Amino acid sequence: MSPQRRHRSGVALAITSGLVMTLAACSAPASADDQSYASWDEVVAAAEGQTVKLWMYGGDEQGNAYVNDVLVPAAAELGVTLEQVPIADTPDALNRILSEVQAGETDGEVDLVWVNGNNFGTGKEAGAWECGWTDLLPNMALTDPADPLLLDDFGTPVDGCEAPWHKAQFTFVYNSDTVTDVPTSLDELLDWARANQGRFTYPAPPDFTGSVFVREVLYSVSGGYENVPLAFSQDDFDALTPALYAELQDLEPSLWRGGETYPQDSNELNQLFADGEVDFTMTYGPATLTELVANGTYPAGTKVLTFDEGTVGNASFLGLASTSGSKAGAMVVANLALSAEQQAAKAEPDVWGQFTVLDLDQLSDEQRALFEALPESPVVPSYDVLSENANPELAAAWVTPIDEGWRQLVLTQ
Numbered sequence: 001m002s003p004q005r006r007h008r009s010g011v012a013l014a015i016t017s018g019l020v021m022t023l024a025a026c027s028a029p030a031s032a033d034d035q036s037y038a039s040w041d042e043v044v045a046a047a048e049g050q051t052v053k054l055w056m057y058g059g060d061e062q063g064n065a066y067v068n069d070v071l072v073p074a075a076a077e078l079g080v081t082l083e084q085v086p087i088a089d090t091p092d093a094l095n096r097i098l099s100e101v102q103a104g105e106t107d108g109e110v111d112l113v114w115v116n117g118n119n120f121g122t123g124k125e126a127g128a129w130e131c132g133w134t135d136l137l138p139n140m141a142l143t144d145p146a147d148p149l150l151l152d153d154f155g156t157p158v159d160g161c162e163a164p165w166h167k168a169q170f171t172f173v174y175n176s177d178t179v180t181d182v183p184t185s186l187d188e189l190l191d192w193a194r195a196n197q198g199r200f201t202y203p204a205p206p207d208f209t210g211s212v213f214v215r216e217v218l219y220s221v222s223g224g225y226e227n228v229p230l231a232f233s234q235d236d237f238d239a240l241t242p243a244l245y246a247e248l249q250d251l252e253p254s255l256w257r258g259g260e261t262y263p264q265d266s267n268e269l270n271q272l273f274a275d276g277e278v279d280f281t282m283t284y285g286p287a288t289l290t291e292l293v294a295n296g297t298y299p300a301g302t303k304v305l306t307f308d309e310g311t312v313g314n315a316s317f318l319g320l321a322s323t324s325g326s327k328a329g330a331m332v333v334a335n336l337a338l339s340a341e342q343q344a345a346k347a348e349p350d351v352w353g354q355f356t357v358l359d360l361d362q363l364s365d366e367q368r369a370l371f372e373a374l375p376e377s378p379v380v381p382s383y384d385v386l387s388e389n390a391n392p393e394l395a396a397a398w399v400t401p402i403d404e405g406w407r408q409l410v411l412t413q
Contacts, residue, residue, distance in 0.1 A: 035327040040136055043328045048079040050329030054318075055093035056114035058086020059267050062288055066352040070345050074336055080329040085110075090119045097128040100323040107325030112333060114165065115319040117208075121156035121396035123319065130320040131161035133331060139338035142367075144359035148392075149315040155230055155395025162317035163334040166346065166354035169386045170212050170312040171286035177301035178279045185307050186220040189280075190247070194254045199279045201256035201263060201272070204411065205403035209266035209282055212312055214406055215394055218244045224309060225391040232397035241402065245409040252410065262411070274298055280305075284314075286386060287353035290377040294350075304380055310389025315357055340367035347374055355383045 037043045052075070058064060067084045075082040087093055093113045100108040115123070123129050134140055143150055143164060150164045151157065172189065174182065178199075183189040193200035203210030219225040221243040229236050252259030256278050263269040266283065273281035274297050283289070292298040318334045320327060336342060340363055343356040360368055380386070 035325075037136065037328065037331075040138055043136060043331050044078075046328035047326075047332040050326040051081040051083060052111045052326050052329040052333050053083050053085050053109060054112045054114070054333070055085045055087050055096075055110050057090065058084075058088070059265070062291065062352045066346055070351065071333070071337060071342060074342065075333050078332055078336060080332050082333055090115055094119050094123050094128060097123065097321045097323055098126055100321075101127055105323045108321060108323035110321040111324040111326050111330045113319045113321065114316060115162060116314060116316045117154045117393070118396035118399045120153045120162060120317065120319060124156060124159075124161055127322055128319075129161040130322045130324070130327060131159050133320060133327070134158075134160040134163045134334070137163060137331065137335040137338060139335050142338065142340065142358045142362045144362070147357075147359070149313065150357060153317065153396075154314070154393045154399070155397070158317070162319040163338060164357035165316045165318050165337055166343075167315045167357055167383065167387075168284040168313065168355065169286060169383065169390065170216065170284055171282065171386060172305040172307075172311070173273070173281045173283060173286070173289060173298075174303060174305050175273070175276075175279050175299050175301045176303045177299060178276075182305065183307075185309055186216055189305075189307075190217070190220075190251055193251060196279070197254050198256050198258070200254070201259075201269065201278055202282065203266050203269050204262035204264060205406050206400075207263075207265045209269070209284060210262070211399060211403050212284070213282060214244070214248070214402055215398070216312060216391075217247060218402065219391060220309075221247050228394065230392060231395050232401070237398070237401055241405055244402075245405060248406065248410045249413060285354060286380050287347065287349065287355055287377075287383075289379045290349035290353060293379050302379060304386070306381070306386070306388075308389075310391050312393055313387050313390035314393050340370055344370035344374065347371065349375065349377060 035046070037046065054067065056063070056067070064084065064086065072082045072084070090113065093110050097108065097110050100110070120129070140163070149167060153162065181192065183192050202213040205211040205214055218240065219228060222228050222240055228240060256272065263272060269278070269281050272278045276299070286304055289298065289302060289304065293300065293302050318337060320330050320334070324330055338357070340358060343358050346352045346354045347356055356371065360371060
């Protein structure tokens with residue numbers, strides 16, 4: 001993919017966002033299907049023979065391999081045909097569902113979606129998601145019912161509208177062979193970028209990773225996440241973001257290629273890091289680093305950067321489309337994905353390396369042993385270490401205004 005160029009038109013983004021926002025403003029018609037179930041046994045019986053289409057970002061090779069090589073055959077053993085539909089971005093799935101909602105479709109093309117953040121919040125408001133179904137999943141008992149990461153998704157109550165899939169911790173990654181003066185805070189990282197011209201950059205928002213980087217800078221210039229209200233208000237936005245954009249404008253000339261272009265997405269930034277063009281990359285999924293170093297994609301000196309003030313943590317979910325005609329099959333797949341066996345397999349560094357959403361205290365000795373057998377990484381600290389001092393995500397309503405402000409005040413200035 002080509003880098004995100006400054007002065008680039010936002011037409012494509014506006015079209016995509018426009019559909020979502022327009023439909024979000026409409027009242028969703030009530031579901032007219034009869035896919036209601038009183039017990040898990042009824043769900044399992046109805047799921048037999050159904051085909052479930054899982055729409056998910058297709059740019060993660062390990063994620064694709066996990067779904068197609070591990071999850072798909074396990075679903076088949078339960079009588080459900082699972083098909084992955086790789087997409088470029090989650091709004092592709094959301095827009096499809098919202099179009100079907102508007103058309104009154106009850107057997108749509110989307111069944112499950114890998115989702116979180118503002119895509120979930122916008123979709124919930126517009127009636128894109130089936131809600132109140134996750135209590136039926138037997139494997140929800142393996143999660144902590146009080147875990148705040150599983151109760152709210154970027155400030156939007158989950159309300160049984162999506163099933164947890166895995167946890168994420170935003171992490172900076174550096175090459176210790178080239179970075180010897182290691183920053184210990186985001187403020188120090190930005191100073192390092194200014195002192196090492198052209199060796200740092202970040203993906204252009206609204207890329208998911210670039211967007212969280214900008215929010216991390218907002219926390220930093222505000223003196224910590226405690227000083228940024230999680231719920232959005234225009235007054236808070238107007239008061240807090242001038243310092244954010246001033247900081248990023250000041251940083252821009254020091255970035256890779258002088259800030260004239262930005263990586264379009266995290267994949268492009270990762271490739272720059274792999275090729276030695278920059279000394280840092282960043283990710284929501286640091287557990288994948290182990291395999292990337294082992295297979296030679298990333299340099300042997302790759303290390304995780306931890307900050308004194310912590311970084312943002314969240315969880316990813318599987319949303320069930322309100323227009324799905326295979327809701328029982330989708331629920332069986334969501335429950336399967338929450339099983340100890342699938343969560344442990346997905347956590348294997350050479351499979352996908354994702355952090356589990358399960359509460360290990362809720363597992364049997366046999367189930368817990370699956371996680372205890374996972375290899376320790378020479379690259380990535382444990383999730384407990386990574387998530388220490390974790391920062392909360394801002395409410396989804398913050399995300400689009402911050403990203404749009406970046407486009408207007410940083411990209412096009």
